[in-house]
Each structure stands twice: as structure tokens, then as C-alpha cells.
Amino acid sequence: MFKVAKILMITGGIWKLKMTKSNLLQFIYAVYSGVVQVLYASGPVSLLISLFYLFQTDIAKAIENISRLIVVSLQVLKILLCQSEGVVRLFSRAVREQVDVYRHRDGVVRKVYQDHVKYCKWTTAPVAVLFLICGLSQSGIGIWTNFNFEQLQRQSNETLELPLAVPFWYPFDKNKHHLLALLFQVFQSQFTSFYCAGTQAYYNSIFIFVRAQLKILQYNFRNFDDRSEANRQISEDFTLTALKKLCEKHQELIRSVEELNDSLKSIMLLEYSVASVLLAALLFQVMANIGVEFNIYVFFILSCQLMAMAWNCNEIIIQSTGLASALYESRWYQHSQQVKVIVHLMLVRCQKPLNLTIGPFGPMTANDGVSRLKLAYSFVSVMSS
Template structure:
């Protein structure tokens, strides 16, 4: 393998570990804990509503979130298992070789890391330490991905529920006769809309740095995986790693993009309501709400603008360009 591919592999491993550490540390900030409490309270209010359609929307998104969480855990666990299996297999081959030739050989390790002791002499200790590092890193990656994606799915569910409420604002959602007072009902929904905007802005502020780190590093890591596949190095591991990187990035972009898409449908949901049956002052409030809903809400990649599927695809194309140029230099 060429020297630059080895260097690229080392850079990729450093970036991946750094990204996992940064995301894991950020998710433990007090700001995130406070955000989790707000979302738990919001969820309790959603489940307390007696409207069946609202519960159906939320249940659908809950099931979707659970499926993605299982996928993230499976993908991270599979990558860690492949890496551990490779370490065990390579070590066993070297031990068999040592017995056959009766010469001490350099022991292979899954990760090329520095240790303050002789790695050959204390090979068992070193490789067990690496297995622990691999397990912890995989856990942090999966949990951070689950946390980020679950937040986005929750916001998407809230937006779809708000569309339902806008479209049917003349209905009784909380066992109260709100039909007799259209102005109060619309004002209540206007307050809920403002609260949802504040919640999305809070999530955006909390996630923008995490997402910026992921988008910034993903191209280099994906390109490194492709290069190693082209070079025929650790095919199973690098194929699984590349597929996981693409899946994580595209799922993140898809769910973030859905917030933008669903928020843009709020104005149409109001227009599809029975606003024409309301009094003049109620119609005026609805008119201003429709104007306010024209601007879509979005989750941003730090200072680089909103997350979209096109933004994720551009990262993948950039990684492919990296790998094409580097493989041409072999």
C-alpha cells in the first residue's frame, strides 16, 4: 500500500475518534440535559391529548425512531465486532507463526496507537485495551447518532401534529368546546406555533456544532474507506465502515430536511381549514399566521447553511473526488 494511503488511514482513524469524543462530550452538556427535559414535558402533553389522530402521528414517528436506533446500534456494533475479530485473527496467526519458527515477531494490533509500554511484550494487555477503546467508541458513536436523529424526528412529529391542528382548528382537541370561540382557538394555536419555533431554534443551536463536526470530517473518513477498499486492505471492515458512514450521513440529512419540508406545509394546512366560516377578526389572525408560516424552519450545519439531502450528497461527491485523485496517484 502506498505511503499516502497509510497516512490517510491514520488521519481517518484520528478524525473518527475525535468526532466520537466531541459528540459524546457535547451530548453531556447541561444545555442538552435541559433540552431533554423540555422534550420530555412536550411528549407528556402530546400523550395527554384525547385526539386520536395526534396520537397516531406521534406513535408512527416513535416506531420510526426506534427502528433507526436499532439500526445505529447494529451498524456500530457490527463495525466494532469486525475490528475485534480482525485483531483476534491476526494475533492468532502471528502466535502460530512464532511457535513454528521459534522467533519473537512483531504482534499485530487492530489500531495503530502509541502506548507508554512495550506493545510486543505486553501484547495481551495492549490488545484488550484496544478492544475496550473500540467498544466505547462504537457506543459513543451510536448514542450520539441516536440522540441527534431522535431530536429531529420529534420535531418532525410536532410539525405534522401542528399541521393537523391547523387544518382542523375548529375541532375539539382537549375535551373543551372551542368551536364557540374561534379567536381564542386561533390565538392558542398561534402561541403553540411560536413555542415550536423556539424549540426548533433551541435544537438548532444545540446541534449545529455537532452537525458541523460530522459534515466537516465525513468526507475525509469516507474517502479513506474507499481508498482502502480500492487498495484491497481489510475489505470487510472498510466496506462496512463506508456503508455506515453514508447511511448515517444520509439519514441525518433526510430527517433534518424533513423539518424544512414539513414546516413549509403549515401555511397550506391553515389554508385548507374552514377559515372561511370564521368571523372577520379570526380570519385576520389566520391571514397573518399564513404569512408567518411562509418561511420554512431548518437545522443548520453551523455557519454553512441548512442541512438538506443535496448537502449530504455533496459531501459524498467530495469524498469520491478525494478518493479518485488519490487512487490516481498510486
Template sequence: MKTSKDLFLIPKLLMITAGTWELELVGSSELKKKFYKVYSIIMFVAYHTSHVSFSIKFIELLGGDSIEKVVESASMIIIVFLLAIKMALCRRKQMTEVLDNAIKKKNTLLNDENGFSQKIYSGYFRYALIINISLTAWSFFVGLFLTVGGSFDYFKPSKDLTLNYTVKELKPLHVLLWYPFDQEEYYGLVIFYEFFSILFSDLYNSCLQSLLNTMMIQIAADLKILQYNFRSVGSGKETAYEDFKRCAKRYQEVIVHTTELNKALRYTLLIEYVVSSIMLASILVQILSGKKAIFNTFYFGILAFQWCLLAWNANEIKQQSEKLAMSIYESNWYEHTKPTNQLAFITVLRTRRPLYLTIGPFGEMSINTAISTLKLAYSYVSIMS
């Protein structure tokens, strides 16, 4: 019995919606594939025009007197450009090949007869579904809060009590973008583009986070299933060696896949680490100073949550790989033949080097990494205070 649950369901849907899905659309006609290609190009161009608009606006503000707006504009430029860089790194051929390999082999460890492997896989599937939906919903909520939350004041006139008549103020903007036309005259178009650029940034972020987390969760699930398979190797002289050999081969495939994933993600994780450290600190300073306190609190929450979640899932890979040796010990190894035990001994020696993902060249990604990021943000706030 094999499970039909697709671990990559949410990442695939998000990436197709954003036009960033690089793999073949299985089951689609040639016309649909061509249409999606055109759609992907249009969405790419439409979104990346905001980078030009952000940059021009930043240059304009440099000649003004508002340092606060210059800092706000600079932070927005950093966010959108780094988000685009991270997405570009995840769309490279190397990452696309790793993703394609992961999707094709997602059921290779689900062949046991009693269905226990399917039960493990289903548990990780539910976990992936919950965190991906939660991250996406929270990310879009923050974007909607920024664009819609203040829209009630857009068309509200202010009352000048000294003159005793109503004065129409300039309509406020929540995103510092440059437009080649009068913003007051075409205010509807301005609001639409604000809405589009912010929510598409949320979509990009959701694509990235769901993809990274799901890739890590799949490896952890594979290792968990391998533990069960090693533990369940039969004691029969004829079948034990072949069963153990098959498990060892699958373990080697997981090692290769994890190594390739690490090569594809290490610089993406490095950027995520640096950006998270800076953004968490700067947003915390803004919260303490009372600037957009409600929005910044939600924004701080999503940044901290998604970074800690990445660290947790990366740490899970290491934890599950370290448990493989114990699962082999818990099998009926004392009833196996000498060749089987020799193979078991070699496999145990390999498990002494646990699998893990790295943050560029700066060490492994783990729970301690997330904690150090939060400590760094706290230290920065303490100094600024």
C-alpha cells in the same frame, strides 16, 4: 388518552451505558446516582487514554519508513478526536437544556380526544426505533468485524516450506496504539484494549447519531401533529378562536425549540459535514485500491447511511413546517369569526419562513447537502484516479 412510548428510549439507554447522560436519573436513589457519576468518570478516563496512545504511536511512526502506516494512524487520530469533540459539543449545557426541554414536552401535542395525534406520534416512534437500532447494530458490526474478523489469524502459525518447519509470526494488530509494555508478552491485554477502544468508539458514535436523529424526528412529529390540529379547529364561534390560539402558541413553542436546537447543533453538524466529506472520499479510494476492501465497504456504507439519514431528518423539519399553511387553509376558516381569521392570517405569514437546521454558517441542512457530499467524494476519487 396519552401515549406512553418514549421517543428518547434508545438515545437514553446508549448515553447511560457510555456514561454521557447529563440529566438527572429520574427514579434512582442517591446511591445509584453517585455510583453512575463514578462510573461515568471511569469510562471517560479509560476511553480517552486511547487518544494519548494514538498520538504517541503516530509520533513513533513518523520516524519510520512506512508512509502507509503513518496515513492510517493519522486517519484513526482524526476519527477518535473528532468523535470526542462532537460528543463534547453535545454534552454542553446548552444542548443538555434543549434535550431536557424536549423530554419534558414530548407529550404536549398529544391531547386530542380521537387519538389521531397518538397515531402520528406512534408512527414517528417506530421510525426512530428502527433507524436507531439499525444504526447502532451496523456501527457495532463494523467494529466487531475489525476486531474479531481477523482474530482467526492471530494464533495461526505460518509454514516455511524451504526450512520445512513451523515459524511463529508476530501477532498482528488491527489498531495502531502505543503500549508501555511488550505487546507480545501481554498480547491478551493488548487485544482487550483494542476491543474496548473500538467498541467504545462505536458506542460514542451510536450515542451521537441516535441523539441527533431523535431530536430532529421529534420536531418533525410535533409539526405533523400541529398540521392535524390546525386542520381540526372547530367552526364554533365560542371555541374556534381558543382552539386556534392554543395551536398557534404550540407552533411558537416549536419555533423556539427548533431555534435553540439549531444553536446547539450547528457546529456539530458542520464537523459532521466536513468529516463525512473527507472520510467518504478517502475510504472510497482505499476500496478501489483493494485495501481492506470488505471492511472499508461496510465502513463506507455506515458513514454514507448515517450522514444521509441526518440530512433526511433535517429536511423533514423543513418539509413539515412548509405544510402548515396548507393545513390551515384546509380547515373551516371560512366559517370562523373575524378575530380567528386574523390570527390564522398572521400564522400563515409566519409559516412562509420554514424551520430548518443549519451547517454552521454555511446554509441549511437538507437532502441536497447529502447529495453534494457524495458528489464531492466522487470528484475527489475521480481526481485521485
């Protein structure tokens, strides 16, 4: 389930779990990780400085650079948050629990999980590919710009100004060291796509894993007394023990989701808050006839990213409330009073759904994703009128 996220995060240098037993290779990766993250973090600084010059010369490009600055700054914050101790601990636990599920002796449990693995690949991989294509296109534009610049330099005796696809500020003369400027631009474009795709796959994989755990728990709730039904000699104590274990598993899952929410609510707030600004900025540039094809493409990717996160968060709410129905569908009424009391208490707890919140603004649902698209459209409609 975490394969797509792992590949992208290893490439981007933000994978925190141990990858190899070799201390040397682990050290080399740690050095690589530190270098690329420091270089990438210089991007927002360079974009911010360039804004001061662009506002004096080209307002249209300045507006375009603001959206880039927001995207890159958001990725830096998401990288820092996804490497926090709480998130890494949760992800590590999910990876370990995944192994236990694959080894489960119940074929239905394994099938439920494998179905979610396929679902995870089909929801994270396409968005990741779209982000990578976006990065490659930006890199291609930069390389093509450099090729044309070298051709013009050879044909002209004058010192030409290097036209870059993204107007970064450089602490050196970009016309004399245009290859270095180009490499920095390609690096920023490519690693922005890696980080956007990697963090999106990272968080959605965790959300889908929680959903899979809830579906498996529903199956176990519905069939908690299957063994006692198959073998009448098994005592009521066995059923009571099995039910208590499921209750403990439910409580453990509740604590995990609460811990996950505490770790990710800042990221959810960032995504939710910045999404409207970015989507509105992209639509505004399209209406102003600035990079129409590219901005429409980025708008589509960001919309898919926002809706995927909102949908998966909404699924956690739905599947957690489905636990009550699954437990009620079991044969609880055929058992002792003690079993009925435990079932009743579990049913009461299942009435409170598990959710992931947008900071202090309540749970994230599918409606919140749609509302961001509506807000962006409303903003552009008001500005255009």
C-alpha cells in the same frame, strides 16, 4: 422514540438524565461514566503518537490510521457537545413532552406520534446495529490476532512483535503486556461503535421528534374549529381561544428549533466537514487495496449516517412549510374578522421554514448529503487519475 438512543448512551456512559432514585446507583454510574470517557479520550492521543512512527515505516498504515484518528476525535467532540447544558435541556424537554403526547385524548394525535416512533426505530436501529457489528468485527480481529500470537510465542524461542489490528501507541511494552494492549484495543473499537451509534440515534431522535410535533401541529391547524362545528352553541370566543393556544404552541416550537439549532450547529458543521474527508479516505484505501471489505462496510455505514441526518433535517423544512397549507385548509373563512387576522399573521410566519443549519453555511438538506458523496467520489477520481 428515544429508547434506542437511551440504551446506547447508558452503555457508553454518556447519558446525562437521571436514571434512578437511588443516589448510590447514580453515583456508581457517574464513576463508570467518568472512567470510560477518560479512557476513550486517550485513544486520539495514542493514535496521533503512533502516526509519527508509522510515517517513517509504513505510509499505507499511516493513511489508514488518519481516518481512524478523525473518527475517534470526532466522537470525542460529539460526546462533549451532546453533554452540553443546552442539548441536555432540550432532550429532557422532549422526553417530558413525549409523555404528554401519549396521554393526549385525541386518538389521531397519538397515532401520528406512534407512526413517528416506528419510523424513528426503523431509521436509527439499523444504523446502530451496523455500527455495533463494525465494533464487534474489530474486536474479533484483535482477539484472533492475540490467539495466533500466543500460539507463535509457544512455538518460537524468539521475542515476536505483537501484530495489532489498530496500531495504537502504548506507554508500555505491548509484547510483554499484550493482553492489556489487546483489551485497550477492544475497548476502543467497541466504544467507538457505541458512541457512533448512540450519538447518531440521539440527534436523529430529536430531529424526528420535531418532525412529529410539526405533523401534529398541522393536524391541529387543519381542525382548530372542530369543536365549534360539532356544537353550534359554543361561542366564537372558544374558537378564538383555541386558535391563540395553537399560535402559542407554534411560537414555542419555533423557539425550540432555534435553540436546538444553536446547540447543534457545531455538530452539524463537524459532521458535514469531516464526512467528505472520511468518505474520500475510505474510497482511497479501497482503491489502494487496503482492507477492502472492511473499508467498504464502513463507507456504507457512514453514508447511511450522513443521509439519515440530512433527510431528517430536510423533513423539518418540509413539514414546517406544510403548516401554511394545513392552516389554509381549515374553515377560517367561516369565522370572525379577528380570527381571520390571526390566521393571516400565522400564514405569513409559516412562510419562513424552520431549519437546522450547517454552522454558518446555511440549512442542512437532503441535497447536502448527496453532495458529500459526490465530492468524495470526485476527490478519489482526481487522485486516481
